[in-house]
Amino acid sequence: MTRISLIQREKKRQKLEQKYYLIRQSLKKEIKKVFSQREKWKIKVRLQSLPRNSSAIRLRRRCLLTGRPRSNYQYFGLSGYLLREMIHACLLPGTRISSW
Missing domain, CATH: 1.10.287 (Helix Hairpins)
Incomplete structure (x- = not known):
């Protein structure tokens, strides 16, 4: 935070x-x-x-939940690591994490 x-x-x-x-x-x-x-x-x-x-x-631009100033995604308004956690928990419909 x-x-x-x-x-x-x-x-x-x-x-x-x-x-x-x-x-x-x-x-x-x-x-x-x-x-x-x-x-x-x-x-x-x-x-x-x-x-x-x-x-x-x-x-x-800051993350809406944590206030983190870096690695923000403008479309979601969230930071990268928080976005990744929410996608893995299936909280953001229509998104997918690529794995190779």
Whole structure:
């Protein structure tokens, strides 16, 4: 299990990202429209003044059950070893573990 503080930090980042999503997108569109370097620089300064954790790139996908940050399968939202255990226990219908 992951420490609860890390999971809570990730939830806080998700809330910030949702809060500033439209602002970030509008500023990025403005940068593409403007031709002047000076105007682009001013828009970039406004973009950089937003909180760092509001950027989508800082989010990390975690396992829904354990909070593990590595080897996640996006389709299931589970980590690899937990997914394998659930498939062997026949808890995920329609999936199969390959063995050779």
